[in-house]
Amino acid sequence: MPIQQKNTTPQTQTAPEPPSPLEKVKGQPQLLRGMKDILPADQPYWDAIRTVVEDNAHSAGFSRIETPILEAANLFTRTVGQETDIVEKEMYVFVDKSGDKIALRPENTAPVARAFLEHGLISWPQPVRLYYLGPFFRHDRPQAGRYRQFWQFGFEVLGDAHPVVDAQLVYLAVSIYKALTVPVTAHINSLGDSVCRPNYMKILTEYFRTRRNSLCEDCKRRLQKNPLRILDCKEPDCHTVSQDVPQIVDHLCEQCRDHFVRVLEYLGELEVPYTLNPRIVRGLDYYTRTVWQIMDEGVEDHYGQTDLGGGGRYDDLLQQLGNRPVPAVGFAGGVERLMMRMRERQYVPAPIRHPDIFLGQLGEAARKKSLKLYDTLRTLGIRAAESFSKDSLKGQLETANRLGVKYALIIGQKELMDDTILIRDMESGIQEVVDFKKVVPEIQKRLAKTNGAVPPEKRVAV
């Protein structure tokens, strides 16, 4: 502590001492809890995920939609459900300067539905297939693979009630994980609809009421609010109690049963690996009929973070928001969680394409000359790397080596004098002096030769 501030009488009223610029700054700015910087080392994984999601989406006829991060808070309370944890405990809500209650979007189905209604997508050829990739926010306790700002990719098909759409969406989700080397199984269930679900809820409530004493405190509360969620409880006692619970699939109305059976048939045709799982109830209120979660196959118990994504049908949501019935189904997957799995599986992302050549220079005049050449090459689409700020050729070649370029072009005193340039093959170390005027065509020729022979980039290592 170089400066004594306490117990001294300042001569004038002073502001706090500004820290000396050389003094180490205490209280350095820090990442907010649950937030994460995505550093360059992570980008190849992100690129891989982005690419696979986009390719799959486009080839399946989906168009991209991006909705704002900020929405009116009640968009979510109305749709996701007032009683759900997402809304009740985890949503970032604040009042803005005009006094409006704003939320950072915790999920994207409601925003997409809002956009669908707001921009009249109902008049587009149906169904409308949309996909997105963006950040979402939930104020949860962070853990590995769980952040307060997290990314999701997702798909929504609006305006189609056919069960084959549900199956296609499950298929699409599974394909994406497969393409990224993460083998998954779809755990699937049906929640019925407004016709048969209330009925089942009664049966369920009845069942649990007689066994109320065996339930945990949370589930006793759930019994009142949403008995369905008891099925999801991980307390061993609750789990035991719900072992013999009447299953919803046995209490579906005829239409719902037919829908579900057909979804399963289509999944069979598509050879999608799936498991019927009556415990899949989902944490959002808007689901009807088909619901599913994508589980990492490599992990034993299917709870916790093995849950890579989930989806389901929400035939009543649009009706509820816009008073027009639009059947719809969607899926969303978590990017960070997927990335974690890819890392565990030693997924090798495609390397960032390295530059073609490196420009080395010795001396100020050479530096200027290579600067000009740098511009020429770049204009021609040749990717030139350099470290113009370095003086030693050794250091420059080290950089060239690290970058993995094929050729280094070197200009020094000698070359400057006779207006030539050195082409160094970085693999063999063979060097050749060429006329400076001929260097561009020469390089183009060499690069064309080698590039043509290079096989398409391998994405996955063995």
Added chain:
RNA sequence: GUGGCUAUGGUGUAAUAGUAGCACAGGGGCCUGUGGAGCCCCUAGCAUGGGGGCAGAACCCAUUAGCCACCCCA
């Protein structure tokens, strides 16, 4: 939101309470004209705040963050 474990240079780690060391990465040099090897040098750290103690990276408390288990979910 609850409980447990953890916190040392950029990264990975060491140090009976008594000089914070090593490896990698980074920078420079040996060698202003040649990379992937070697050698030398340099940079950079005890998360934050308090407490007891001659003395703390180590002990105690709080805070913050990470991880794990819950809760929940992506």
